[in-house]
Amino acid sequence: MRRLREVVDGLDVGLLVNNAGVAKPCAVYLHEFDVDAWVKMIRVNLWALTEVTAAVLPGMVARRRGAIVNIGSGSTEAIPSFPLYTIYAATKRHVSQFSRSLYVEYRSKGIHIQCQGRSLQSHRPHVQRSAILRPCVARLALLSPPHPHLPPPLCPPPTPLACALATATP
Known part of the structure; x- marks a missing residue:
């Protein structure tokens, strides 16, 4: 963590997109899940996101x-449980709650934090490239000042209207 902070310390990071994630192995019972795969999934989906965020926040x-x-997952917001994907769903639930809590902690400091969720449909490879993070999402995050009484945007995909507004705004 110290080395990461040293690297980031000299950079003017204005936007961080935490888009890394591991979902493999796919559908499997918890007692059949390989422990090494658990560790890898938790390291990427939970620890890496937390560490990189902690490294850029001091500069922001x-x-x-x-x-x-x-980048979260619609599986943790849209459905009450995600059987056979227990570890994945738990790590992505962390992303959601982490984003909500940081939003409240840092909105008064001029930092906008949000979680955008992938829909279940966007997990298909032919849809994934265009549906995961459209460029306007990042622009909207920078243009939208945090509102003191509203929760952060959480998991809805950007609408065509929102993209059009972001594109039209200087």
Whole structure:
């Protein structure tokens, strides 16, 4: 963590998109899940996201501006449980709650934090490239000042209207 902070310390990071994630192995009972795969999934989906976010926040706080977009999963918001994907769903639920809590902690410091979720449909490879993170999501995150009484945007995909507004805004 110290080395990561040293690397990031000299950079003017205005936008962080935490888009890394591991979902393999696919559908499997918890007692059949390979422990090494658990560790890899938790390291990528939970620890890496947390560590990179912690590394860029000091600079954003010092500049009193910045945006963090965490890529979550619609599976943790749209359905009550995600059988056979227990570890994956748990790590992505962390992303959701982590984003909500950081939003409340840092909105008064000029930092906008949100979680954008992939829909279940976007897990298909032919849809994934265009549906995961459209460029306008990042722009909207930078343009939208945090509102003190609203929760952060959480998991809805950007609508065509939102993309059009982001594109039309200088």
